[in-house]
Amino acid sequence: MTHWIILPIVLPAFLAPFIVLAARYHITIQRVISVFGTLCLVAITAGLSWQASDGTVTLYQLSDWAAPFGIVLVGDRLSTLMVLLTSALAFFVLLYAIGSGWDNRGRHFHALFQFQLMGIMGAFLTGDLFNLFVFFEVLLIASYGLMIHTGGTVRLRAGVQYVLYNLLGSTLFLFALGAIYAETGTLNMADLAGRVQLIDASATVGIRIAAVLLLMVFAVKAAVVPLHFWLPSSYAEAPAPVAALFAIMTKVGAYAIIRVYTLIFPPDLAATAGLHGWWLLPTALVSLAIGMVGILAAKQLDRLAAFAVIGSMGMVMVSISLFTPAGMSAALYYIVHSTLAAGALFLITDLARAGRDNLDLTPQPPVSGAPLTAALFFVAAIAMAGLPPFSGFIGKLLILNAAFDTAYAAWIWAVILIASLISVVGFARAGSVLFWKAQSVEQGENAEPSPAPSGLSYVAVGGLVTLLVGHTVFAGPATQYTTAISEQLFAPERYLSTVLETPGKLSDQTEGAH
Numbered sequence: 198m199t200h201w202i203i204l205p206i207v208l209p210a211f212l213a214p215f216i217v218l219a220a221r222y223h224i225t226i227q228r229v230i231s232v233f234g235t236l237c238l239v240a241i242t243a244g245l246s247w248q249a250s251d252g253t254v255t256l257y258q259l260s261d262w263a264a265p266f267g268i269v270l271v272g273d274r275l276s277t278l279m280v281l282l283t284s285a286l287a288f289f290v291l292l293y294a295i296g297s298g299w300d301n302r303g304r305h306f307h308a309l310f311q312f313q314l315m316g317i318m319g320a321f322l323t324g325d326l327f328n329l330f331v332f333f334e335v336l337l338i339a340s341y342g343l344m345i346h347t348g349g350t351v352r353l354r355a356g357v358q359y360v361l362y363n364l365l366g367s368t369l370f371l372f373a374l375g376a377i378y379a380e381t382g383t384l385n386m387a388d389l390a391g392r393v394q395l396i397d398a399s400a401t402v403g404i405r406i407a408a409v410l411l412l413m414v415f416a417v418k419a420a421v422v423p424l425h426f427w428l429p430s431s432y433a434e435a436p437a438p439v440a441a442l443f444a445i446m447t448k449v450g451a452y453a454i455i456r457v458y459t460l461i462f463p464p465d466l467a468a469t470a471g472l473h474g475w476w477l478l479p480t481a482l483v484s485l486a487i488g489m490v491g492i493l494a495a496k497q498l499d500r501l502a503a504f505a506v507i508g509s510m511g512m513v514m515v516s517i518s519l520f521t522p523a524g525m526s527a528a529l530y531y532i533v534h535s536t537l538a539a540g541a542l543f544l545i546t547d548l549a550r551a552g553r554d555n556l557d558l559t560p561q562p563p564v565s566g567a568p569l570t571a572a573l574f575f576v577a578a579i580a581m582a583g584l585p586p587f588s589g590f591i592g593k594l595l596i597l598n599a600a601f602d603t604a605y606a607a608w609i610w611a612v613i614l615i616a617s618l619i620s621v622v623g624f625a626r627a628g629s630v631l632f633w634k635a636q637s638v639e640q641g642e643n644a645e646p647s648p649a650p651s652g653l654s655y656v657a658v659g660g661l662v663t664l665l666v667g668h669t670v671f672a673g674p675a676t677q678y679t680t681a682i683s684e685q686l687f688a689p690e691r692y693l694s695t696v697l698e699t700p701g702k703l704s705d706q707t708e709g710a711h
Contacts, residue, residue, distance in 0.1 A: 199255060199257070200257070201241060201244065201245060201248075201255075202245060202255050202257045202270050202272045202322065203257050203259075203270055204241050205238055205241055205242055205245070205280050205284070205314075205318040205322065206270075206315055206318050206319045206322065208234055208237060208238060208241070209234060209238070209311035209312065209314040209315040209318070210311075210312075210315045212230060212231070212234045212311045213307075213308040213309075213311035213312045213315070214308070215230070216230055216231065216305075216307050216308045216311065217305060217308045221305075224300070224301050227300075227306075227307040227308075228295050228300065228307065230307070231291060231307040231310060231311065232288075232291060232292070232295070234311065235284065235287050235288045235291050235314070236288060238284040238287070238288075238314065238318075239281075239284045239285060239288055241284075242277065242280045242281040242283070242284045243281055245272050245277045245280065245281070246277040246278060246280075246281045248272070248277070249272055249273055249274045249276075249277040250274065250678070252274070252681070252685060252691065254271065254272070254273045254691050254692050254695040254696075255271070255272040255273075255695075256269060256270070256271055256272075256324075256695050256696055257269065257270040257271075257272075264324070264385050264387060264388060264696050264697055265383045265384075265385035265387070265388035265697070268323075268325055268328055269323075269324040269325060269385065269696060270322045270323060270324060271322065271323075271324035271386075271387075271692065271695070271696060272322060273685060273692055274678070274681060274682040274685050275452070275455065275456070275529075275682050275685070275686060276321045276322050278529070278533075278678075278682065279321040279448070279452055280317075280318050280321050280322065282445065282448075282532075282533055282536055282537075283314070283317050283318065283321070283445050284314075285664060286441070286442065286444065286445055286536060286537065286540050286661070287310075287314055287442060288660075289540070289657045289658075289660040289661050289664075290438045290441045290442045290540060290544070290657070291310065291438070292653055292656060292657035292660070293437070293438050293441070293544050293547075293653075293654050293657035293658065294306065294310075294436075294438035295653060296650075296651040296652070296653025296654040296655075296656070296657060297437070297438070297547060297650065297651065297654050299346075299347075299436050299437065299438050299547075300438075302346070302347040302436075303346040303347040303348065304346075305342070306343070306346055309339050309342040309343050309346070310339075310343065310442075312335065312338070312339040312342075313336065313339040313340060313343060313442065315335060315339075316332050316333070316334075316335030316336035316339055317332075317336060317445060317446075317449060319331075319332035319335065320332040320333060320336065320449050320452070320453070321449070321452060324385060324386050324387060324696055325384055325385050325386065326374060326377065326384040326385075326386060326389070326457075327374055327384045329453065330367070330370050330371070330374060333366075333367065333370065333418070333449075334367060336446070336449070337360065337363050337364070337367065340359075340439075340443065340446065341356055341359065341360050343435070343436070343439040343442070344356040344359060344431065344434075344435045344436075344439060346436050346439060347436060351434055352434045352435070354430075354434075355430040355431050355433075355434035355435070356431070356434075358427055358430060358431065359427050359430075359431040361427075362417065362424075362426070362427035363417065363418075363427070365417070366413075366414045366417035366418065367414075369410050369413055369414050369417075370410075370411070370414045372410055373407045373410035373411045373414060376403055376404075376406055376407035376410065377389070377404070377407045377411075379403065380396065380403045380404045380407065381393060381396075381404075385696070386456070386457070386460055386461060386696075387460070387692065387693045387696035387697050388696075388697060389460075389461045390460050390461050390689065390693060391693070391697075393461060393462065393466065393468055393469075394466070396468050398467060398468070401467075401468040401469070404468050404469065405468065405469055408462050408469045411453075411457060412454065412458075412477070414453075415450045415451075415453040415454045415457070416450065416454075416480070417450070418446070418447065418449055418450025418453065419447050419448075419450030419451050419454065419510055419513075419514065420447050420450070420484075420506070420507055420510050421450075421477075421480050421481065421484050421510065421511075421514055422480050422483045422484040422487055422507075422511075423480070425484065425487070425507055428447075428503060428506065428507060429491070429500060429503040429504060429507070430503075431443075431503075432499075432502070432503040432506060432543075433497065433499040433500045433502070433503045434499075437543055437544055437546060437547030437550075438544070438547075440499075440502070440503075440543040440546075441539075441540040441541075441543040441544050442540070444506065444535075444536050444537075444539035444540040444543065445536055445540075447506060447510050448513075448532050448535075448536055451510070451513050451514065451517065451528070451532060454514075454517060455517060455525065455528070455529075455686065458520070459520075459525070459686040459687060459689070460686070460689050460692070463687075464520045477514065477517075477518040478515065478518040478519075478605060478609075480514070481511050481514035481515040481517075481518050482511065482515060482608065482609070482612045483511070484507060484508070484510060484511030484514060485508055485511030485512055485515060485612055485613065485616050486511070486612060486615075486616055487504075487507060487508075487511070488504050488505065488506070488507035488508020488509070488510070488511050488616075489504075489508045489616035489617070489619040489620040489623070490504075490619060491503075491504025491507065491508070492504050492505055492508065492619070492620050492623035492624065493619050493620070493622055493623035493626070494623075495558065495623070495627070496557060496558055497555070497556045497557055497558065498546050498549055498556040498558060498627060498631070499543075499546050499556050501558075501623065501624075501627055502539070502542045502543050502546050505539060505542060505581050505620070506535075506539050508616065508620065509531075509535035509538070509539060509581065510535075511616075512531060512535070512583075512592075512593070512596065512613070513528050513531055513532055513535065514528075515596060515600070515609060515612075515613070516528035516531060516595075516596045516599060516600075519599055519600060519603060521599060521603075522680070522683040522684060522686075522687050523595075523598070523599040523683075524596070524599040524600070525682075525683040525686060525687070526595070526599075526676065526679040526680045526682070526683040527592065527595035527596045527598070527599045527679075528596070529679040529682055529683065530588075530591070530592050530595055530672075530675060530676055530679045531589075531592035531593075531595070531596065533588075533668055533675070534580070534587075534588040534589055534591075534592045534665070534668055535581075535589075535592075537580075537661050537664050537665050537668065538577060538580040538581045538587075538589060538665060539581070540661050541573070541576075541577045541580075541658055541661040541662055541665065542577045542578075542581055544654075544657060544658045544661070545570065545573050545574050545577050545658055547654075548564075548570045548573070548650050548654065548655075548658065549564050549570055549574065549631055551564060551570075551648070551649060551650050558626070558627055558630045558631070559630065560630060560634040563632075564631060564632065567632055569655060570632075570650070571628070571631070571632040573655075573658055573659070573662060574628055574631070574632070575628065576662055576665070577662070578624035578625075578627075578628060579624075580665055581620070581624065582617060582620045582621045582624050583617050583620070584617075584621065586669060587665060587666070587669050588665060588668040588669040588672060591669065591672045591676075593613065593617065595676065596609075596613065597609070597610060597613060
């Protein structure tokens with residue numbers, strides 16, 4: 198049995214308490230441990246992704262208990278892609294937190310950061326619905342601590358709102374799990390996939406209710422309208438590195454929808470037929486529209502970035518709601534793009550704060566380090582708006598192409614194109630106020646210039662932008678890989694056989710694969 202797949206969960210789980218107990222008062226040691234651990238995560242998740250690239254499904258049975266009786270971790274193309282994306286984002290966010298000094302403005306930043314990574318990695322790798330709930334709660338606890346890092350009444354209020362909405366989602370999740378277990382007697386995803394097929398057509402009420410509750414829970418996590426109200430304040434008020442890391446948080450909800458509604462409740466399942474198709478697409482289109490209108494109407498730059506996340510999630514959910522291989526492939530390509538672009542945009546928002554009293558989109562004294570910050574904002578804005586030549590434009594074309602032959606193609610094309618135009622206007626307005634009109638504001642004679650952001654801060658943002666460029670340059674191989682992921686999702690036989698038909702004493706699932 199290969200133990201590599203559990204390391205993305207175990208490593209941050211051990212580093213977090215070690216940082217608290219052994220390096221509580223030594224910020225330099227905390228930084229070294231945290232950076233080293235996150236860099237190891239990048240290497241481990243890259244190895245897992247490479248291992249799964251040929252279609253290999255890796256299984257880890259905790260305490261060597263076979264599924265469905267024991268807890269299992271499963272690594273396939275989808276889960277390993279998501280953990281790799283998480284670790285890459287986390288590494289550059291951590292560099293920015295150190296370079297900007299955000300990690301030293303409150304207590305236990307690095308320990309909470311590692312616990313957050315543990316929760317995210319576990320949510321992507323678990324093969325059990327109950328443990329998905331457990332890792333959601335780990336995410337909630339750690340993210341609340343990170344949100345109120347450095348304190349403040351406004352930040353505390355936004356954090357409480359964030360927790361309340363997510364606790365509501367957790368309550369619904371428990372109800373859904375109870376209903377599913379009552380109907381099937383299992384919560385293992387692979388085992389559920391077989392058992393729901395056996396439910397008689399006249400006794401599907403319970404499982405349909407459970408499927409609806411699950412979809413609502415995941416929609417809360419993904420900030421889909423009308424369950425998005427927690428996101429703008431939470432992301433806007435959070436410290437910049439925390440908000441950038443949260444760019445992957447909404448993707449956890451999208452991942453859960455993809456996993457559950459292709460494996461357990463696929464579109465062709467009679468028991469839940471048409472359950473998600475009739476309302477997921479309209480809410481996704483509304484989410485996209487509200488997100489882009491929010492960009493245009495935003496009066497603060499951090500709010501603009503938060504609404505950009507809502508809009509990007511709307512775009513992702515439009516593609517997912519098609520529940521076709523082409524739509525799923527396009528959604529996965531866009532998930533990678535939007536995560537990197539949103540993370541970069543939140544960090545650039547913090548760069549723009551230098552030299553300004555606030556992030557209001559009003560003419561103020563010039564931003565410190567304005568030329569480089571403006572160039573980075575220009576790139577991030579183009580990427581988030583989906584303009585050429587960056588990956589957002591390619592992802593948008595893939596989504597439009599996937600929707601071309603559907604019954605709702607006209608609506609999808611119209612909303613996406615109009616929303617894109619609105620976002621371009623919104624980003625252009627914000628950029629002109631920040632970096633052009635600012636030049637006309639005179640500073641006082643005795644005013645001292647604000648210190649420019651550190652070089653490490655620019656390196657961190659530049660790293661995310663470089664990944665965006667790479668995602669664009671290698672769009673061909675990237676789309677081929679997301680297509681392979683989509684094919685594996687809609688033909689899950691290898692996943693099911695690996696989880697359910699492997700003997701208790703496992704041999705390495707990847708032996709002979711490479």
